[in-house]
Amino acid sequence: xxxxxTGGGDRKAVMDATTVSFLQTxxxxxxxxxxxxxxxxxxxxxxxxxxxxxxYSPHELLTGLVTGKGAAGIIxxxxxxxxxALALIVGAALAGSGAALQGLFVNPLAEPGVTGxxxxxxxxxxxxxxxxxxxxxxxxxxxxxxxxxxxSAAILYALSKSGAGAVSLVLAGVAIGSFATALTxxxxxxxxxxxxxxxxxxxxxxxxxDRTLNDLAFxxxxxxxxxxxLASTGRGLDALTLGEEAARSLGVNVTSLRARVVLxxxxxxxxxxxAAGAVSFVGLVIPHLxxxxxxxxxxxxxxxxxxxxxxxxxxxxxxxxxxxxxGQLLLGxxxxxxxxxxxxxxxLKLRRQP
Amino acid sequence: MSVRFEQVSVSFGHRAALLQVSxxxxxxxxxxxxxxxxxxxxxxxxxxxxxxxxxxxxxRVLGKPLTEWPREALARAMAYLPQGxxxxxxxxxxxxxxxxxxxxxxxxxxxxxxxxxAALDALARCDASPYANRRMDELSAGExxRVLFxxxxxxxxxxxLADEPxxxxxPSHQLRLMELLREEARRGTAVGVTLHDLSLxxxxxxxxxxxxxxxxxxxGPPPQALADATLARVFQIxxxxxxxxxxxxxxx
Numbered sequence: 001x002x003x004x005x006t007g008g009g010d011r012k013a014v015m016d017a018t019t020v021s022f023l024q025t026x027x028x029x030x031x032x033x034x035x036x037x038x039x040x041x042x043x044x045x046x047x048x049x050x051x052x053x054x055x056y057s058p059h060e061l062l063t064g065l066v067t068g069k070g071a072a073g074i075i076x077x078x079x080x081x082x083x084x085a086l087a088l089i090v091g092a093a094l095a096g097s098g099a100a101l102q103g104l105f106v107n108p109l110a111e112p113g114v115t116g117x118x119x120x121x122x123x124x125x126x127x128x129x130x131x132x133x134x135x136x137x138x139x140x141x142x143x144x145x146x147x148x149x150x151x152s153a154a155i156l157y158a159l160s161k162s163g164a165g166a167v168s169l170v171l172a173g174v175a176i177g178s179f180a181t182a183l184t185x186x187x188x189x190x191x192x193x194x195x196x197x198x199x200x201x202x203x204x205x206x207x208x209x210d211r212t213l214n215d216l217a218f219x220x221x222x223x224x225x226x227x228x229x230l231a232s233t234g235r236g237l238d239a240l241t242l243g244e245e246a247a248r249s250l251g252v253n254v255t256s257l258r259a260r261v262v263l264x265x266x267x268x269x270x271x272x273x274x275a276a277g278a279v280s281f282v283g284l285v286i287p288h289l290x291x292x293x294x295x296x297x298x299x300x301x302x303x304x305x306x307x308x309x310x311x312x313x314x315x316x317x318x319x320x321x322x323x324x325x326x327g328q329l330l331l332g333x334x335x336x337x338x339x340x341x342x343x344x345x346x347x348l349k350l351r352r353q354p
Numbered sequence: 355m356s357v358r359f360e361q362v363s364v365s366f367g368h369r370a371a372l373l374q375v376s377x378x379x380x381x382x383x384x385x386x387x388x389x390x391x392x393x394x395x396x397x398x399x400x401x402x403x404x405x406x407x408x409x410x411x412x413x414r415v416l417g418k419p420l421t422e423w424p425r426e427a428l429a430r431a432m433a434y435l436p437q438g439x440x441x442x443x444x445x446x447x448x449x450x451x452x453x454x455x456x457x458x459x460x461x462x463x464x465x466x467x468x469x470x471x472a473a474l475d476a477l478a479r480c481d482a483s484p485y486a487n488r489r490m491d492e493l494s495a496g497e498x499x500r501v502l503f504x505x506x507x508x509x510x511x512x513x514x515l516a517d518e519p520x521x522x523x524x525p526s527h528q529l530r531l532m533e534l535l536r537e538e539a540r541r542g543t544a545v546g547v548t549l550h551d552l553s554l555x556x557x558x559x560x561x562x563x564x565x566x567x568x569x570x571x572x573x574g575p576p577p578q579a580l581a582d583a584t585l586a587r588v589f590q591i592x593x594x595x596x597x598x599x600x601x602x603x604x605x606x
Contacts, residue, residue: 250453
């Protein structure tokens with residue numbers, strides 16, 4: 001008996017040493033990639049800030065940003081800062097939402113764009129904007145976008161509860177998205193807006209052109225609240241990996257978890273869409289690219305996805321201005337050109353799995 | 355009396371899934387829960403865990419009614435291994451087993467040394483340490499079942515409830531699993547396990563509860579609970595002539 005106990009103790013000690021060291025290396029590994037992502041977000045954010053039609057040196061712009069003096073100061077604070085900061089915020093919101101939705105639905109295809117959440121948010125924003133509701137209070141724009149996002153997220157939530165599989169979720173997303181897009185077009189046609197068609201394209205494809213400090217002031221806090229909610233769901237989503245009953249037996253309040261994800265996604269995606277229109281596929285591509293680096297469990301992906309998404313959208317916004325400096329290329333076009341083939345590839349990959 | 359069912363009834367609509375069941379799961383014993391399909395075995399476990407609201411009666415866990423337990427404390431006191439569970443993301447095995455420590459962990463921050471030791475110990479007890487660093491999708495079904503079982507053990511709960519844990523295991527792993535349950539009981543845990551395999555139940559459980567149509571029809575040590583009359587009435591089977599000593603049954 002004594003020898004058996006000692007044997008058990010040794011085995012435990014050896015195993016413990018290996019795992020502790022493993023956990024540490026994996027932690028260090030993840031921290032390193034997080035720094036790389038943060039660096040990329042910073043670089044592209046700064047690049048976006050320095051890029052524009054007005055010809056100022058980086059030094060002039062950065063001093064202008066701090067002091068706010070002169071033409072460079074106005075451009076830096078009121079044109080460049082909102083655009084660069086919104087690119088980061090929108091990216092973080094969309095990719096963070098994507099990571100959380102994928103965790104909730106246990107489905108790598110779930111994403112605000114694919115599931116129709118951004119289209120509904122866009123519809124809300126268009127309704128607020130073209131029916132004069134924005135003139136009542138500027139907050140109505142993000143509020144309507146968030147409400148739109150909430151409606152579609154709630155539909156998806158109900159679907160997921162009834163046990164809809166990966167494919168039905170995406171099909172429902174397509175239906176919701178097309179319906180919202182059609183209603184958006186209808187709303188724009190009814191609004192006696194001479195630029196309805198061109199505006200519609202802006203809302204449906206997304207753009208960060210001509211954003212103001214006002215847009216930033218609304219997007220930042222709302223997105224921050226949404227992302228904070230999503231960040232709080234990591235552990236519960238991990239437990240959900242084992243199925244709902246097992247998660248509940250581990251002390252997870254699954255109802256509250258679902259509500260937090262849906263609300264967080266609605267807030268983040270709604271606020272981001274109110275500022276930039278419907279930008280798709282960011283939430284699909286980023287978590288998937290990060291999985292091999294950070295691991296498959298949802299809690300490991302939410303924060304890195306936010307940072308990676310910020311880097312991706314800032315990079316896309318830089319790229320489109322380098323490709324077409326006249327501002328004809330829309331942000332959503334670039335993300336969709338990267339994301340849509342990726343989406344197809346992912347579907348083919350999933351089909352091969354049992 | 356780690357878990358005590360007092361006149362517990364559960365109904366789904368008009369159908370009674372459990373009808374006035376009174377039974378106990380004792381600390382330090384393995385209690386097998388058997389019965390034909392749809393007899394209420396899983397419902398009994400779910401009622402014990404608070405996953406299934408009971409329509410009548412009381413469930414007491416460690417002396418306290420279930421309704422008075424805070425969620426987190428109950429999760430520390432009872433571990434549950436659902437039937438046919440799977441890890442739906444291909445997580446690393448060690449990380450998956452660490453999920454069993456969730457009820458013990460502070461709101462934020464990584465698992466501490468105690469959590470890791472518990473997780474590793476559970477893996478070692480399930481003979482799953484060699485693949486601690488592999489991904490779940492790289493393992494066979496039997497290996498995955500052992501990892502999921504280790505997840506439930508890692509909680510270190512006073513009550514362990516497992517729903518059909520033997521279902522997807524080959525005979526040797528089934529026997530190993532029953533040994534593990536027994537080891538767990540020897541540590542003072544109250545183990546409740548639903549089983550379909552009567553010989554497995556007869557040989558490895560201290561006590562057996564037999565359910566039929568939501569009613570508890572037998573409760574006692576295996577020879578008594580699995581008496582010929584009960585087998586004939588509940589399962590419509592009888593012990594077959596068993597020259598090979600396999601514990602065979604035949605249909606009536």
